[in-house]
Amino acid sequence: MSPGSSLCVVCKGTKKLCGLEECPILLRTKSMFRIFYSVTRKPEVFGMTPPSSVVGEKGYPNVPVLYNIAPGGSEEKASLYDDPKAWQGRLGLKEIVEMRTSLLGGILKVPATDPWKLYEGEVSLALVSTKPVDSEVLLKRPPTLELTFDDIVRPSGLVSPLEKIRISSSPKIDRDIEKFIWEDLLARDAVVELYSRGKDVYLIERALSLGLLGLRKNRKLVPTRWAITAVDDAISNYLRKEVLRYEDISTIEIYRGEYLYNRFFVMLVPGTYEGYWVEVWYPRSIWASNSVEPEIGVAREKVSGEIVPPDGGFSAARLAVLEHLRRIKRRAKYIIVREVLPEYVVPVGNWHIRETVRTALLSKPFFARDYREASDFMESNLSSKAAIEAYRKVMREALSQRSLHEFFDIR
Numbered sequence: 001m002s003p004g005s006s007l008c009v010v011c012k013g014t015k016k017l018c019g020l021e022e023c024p025i026l027l028r029t030k031s032m033f034r035i036f037y038s039v040t041r042k043p044e045v046f047g048m049t050p051p052s053s054v055v056g057e058k059g060y061p062n063v064p065v066l067y068n069i070a071p072g073g074s075e076e077k078a079s080l081y082d083d084p085k086a087w088q089g090r091l092g093l094k095e096i097v098e099m100r101t102s103l104l105g106g107i108l109k110v111p112a113t114d115p116w117k118l119y120e121g122e123v124s125l126a127l128v129s130t131k132p133v134d135s136e137v138l139l140k141r142p143p144t145l146e147l148t149f150d151d152i153v154r155p156s157g158l159v160s161p162l163e164k165i166r167i168s169s170s171p172k173i174d175r176d177i178e179k180f181i182w183e184d185l186l187a188r189d190a191v192v193e194l195y196s197r198g199k200d201v202y203l204i205e206r207a208l209s210l211g212l213l214g215l216r217k218n219r220k221l222v223p224t225r226w227a228i229t230a231v232d233d234a235i236s237n238y239l240r241k242e243v244l245r246y247e248d249i250s251t252i253e254i255y256r257g258e259y260l261y262n263r264f265f266v267m268l269v270p271g272t273y274e275g276y277w278v279e280v281w282y283p284r285s286i287w288a289s290n291s292v293e294p295e296i297g298v299a300r301e302k303v304s305g306e307i308v309p310p311d312g313g314f315s316a317a318r319l320a321v322l323e324h325l326r327r328i329k330r331r332a333k334y335i336i337v338r339e340v341l342p343e344y345v346v347p348v349g350n351w352h353i354r355e356t357v358r359t360a361l362l363s364k365p366f367f368a369r370d371y372r373e374a375s376d377f378m379e380s381n382l383s384s385k386a387a388i389e390a391y392r393k394v395m396r397e398a399l400s401q402r403s404l405h406e407f408f409d410i411r
Contacts, residue, residue, distance in 0.1 A: 008287045008288065008289075009279065009288065009295040009296075043138055043139045043140075044136070044137075044138055044139075045104060045136070045138075045139065046136050047069040047070055047071065047072060047078075047134075047135060048069065048070055048075065048078040048132035048133060048134055048135065049067060049068055049078075049126055049129075049132060049133050049135050050068065050078050050080070050083070051068075051082065051126055051129050051132065051133060051171075052068035052070075052103060052127075053066055053127045053206060053210065053224070054068070054105070054148070054153060054156055054224045055209045055221050055223050056223060056224075057225070057226075059109070060112055061112050062109045062112070063111075063223070064107050064109060065107070065108045065109075065110050065221065066106070066107055067106045067107075067108060067127070067162070068103040068106075068156065069103065069106065069135055070103060070132070071104070075131060079131065079132050080099070081099055081100065081103055082154070082202075084154070084349075084352070084354075088259065088352070088356070089259060089359065093260050093261065093343070093345075093346060093348065096155075096348055097348065100154055100155040100156060101145070101147055101155055101156070102157060103156060103157060103158065104158045104159075104160070105143075105156050105157070105158060106139065106159075106160060106161075106162040106165060107160065107161045107162060108123070108162050108165070109161075110221060112220050112221045113220055115210060115211025115219050115221050118210060118211070118221075119212070121167070122167040122171060123167065124210040124212060125173060126167045127210055128171070128174075128207050128212065129172050130172045130173070130174055130203070131172045133167060133169055133170075134167075135166070135167055135168060136165070136166045137165045138163040139162065140160060140161040140162065141160055143158040144160070145158055146158075149346055149347050150225060150347060150349060151313065151347045151350060152228050152312040152349055153349050154348060154349040155346070155348055155349070176193075176194055176197050177199070177203065177207055180194060180207075180212070181207075184215055185214070185215070186214060186215060187208060187214035187215075187230075188234045190213040190214065191208060191213065191234045192234055192235060192238045194213075201354075202351070204231050205224070205228050208222055208230065208231060209221065209222045209223070209227035225312070228316075228349075229310075229315050232316055232318070232319045232354070233315055235319055235322075236305070236315065236319050236322050237305055239319075239322035239323065239325075239326050240273065240305050243273060243325045243326055243331050244273055244331060246325070246329050246331040247330060247331065248270040248271060248332065249269075249270050249330040249331070249332045251270070251367050252267065252268065252269050252270070252367070252373075252374045253267070253332075253366070253367060254268075254365055254366040254368065254374060254377055254378065255267075255268075255361050256363070256381070257356045257357060257359050257360025257361075257363070259352055259359075260348065260352050260356075261285075261340070261341040261343040262338060262339070262340055262352065262353070263338070263339040263383070264317070264336060264338055264360055265335075265336070265339075265381065265382070266317075266321065266334065266335075266336050266357060267334065267336075267337075267374060268321075268334050269333040269334070269335070270332065270333070271333040272303060272331075272333060272401075273325075273331050273332065273333065274301055274302060274303050274334075274401065275300070275301035275314075275318060275335070276299075276300050276335045276336070276398055277297075277298065277299040277300070277307075277313075277314040277336050277338070278297070278335070278338065278387075278390045278391060279296065279298075279313070279338045279340065280294050280295075280296055280337070280338065280340065280382075280383075280384065280386060280387040280390060281294060281340045282294050282339070282340060282342050282384070284342035284345070285343075285344045286344060286345055286346060287340075293386065296386060297311075298390065298393075299311045300397075301314070301318060312350050313338070313353050315350075316354035316357075317353050317354065319354060320354055320357035320358040321334050321361070324361040333398060335394055335395065335398060336357070337387065338353070339382065339383055339387055371395075375391075375392070375395065378391055379392075
């Protein structure tokens, strides 16, 4: 991020850069929703997991695992509660927040170094099932509304510690997932192999988070927010090696996409593969809620593939770009500009970044004859002077970068 960025834009509620124990912005956001929900007081709950889970970070070596149950309905309805691809372009911000925060999350405390405890009771199998699984849980106490909003992980709401859990229908396990549960393979290699076999990134994320992938003696539960970015990065590194072998694109292409009050511009430029990420958070949006001017964040993917500074949103968008470059069998330098509009008042995870950029890159691009025409297009479509200035600065840096490839045609 640029040195002048707001701490909130850099932190996004996770790094505690302000020194406070809890993010005041998230606390205020949570309080807006508390009045809308009532909770069951019955200790026994019967329902389906979509499947949906969250592995937390606190309390190591015993970490919380959230086993989410959808509120009644059919198998098809239950599956919608954790299906980002089905949400994309169809559900609005309010609908997603209300749906996710109506899930009941039963909390299991599990040793992080012993993921097999979840496997033995079929809990982890239920959570990587390809269809919803009937579940019965006994709560230790009535659930409370502990809203969780995060820039990486999807929201959750009602929670209660579990006395016990019973999986009451058979999980349907993908054959390749089942194979890799018993394979003694590095987690990174298992992730890439599953992706290359066409498995959904969201399924792979859950399998990694629940300790079902990797060298068997080293397996651990992985916090969900870490697993999401780890999967994005592992797949991106795999795709990048392939993309580097391709010829450059022949012209400048600009793609646009918008969803959940987030607007994206993706510019592909002939040249050595590397990337730039610009975020413009407008006043009243979640991480600029206390600002009077837009807050700017910038990150870069080096030629080596390293993202500096690390950014989960950028990792999600980069995966979409690399998928596109592999699809068209071309190489490019890329610039992504994300404008976060004032109406984006609740973070819902980074899935929408990945899916919106994916969708944008399937649309018809604007073809620019040169950099001037490309900049004219960008500057006429960006929403503020701050966004234009941030774009110009990054564009100048991108054009000034020289690489071994440009001098020696190294692929």
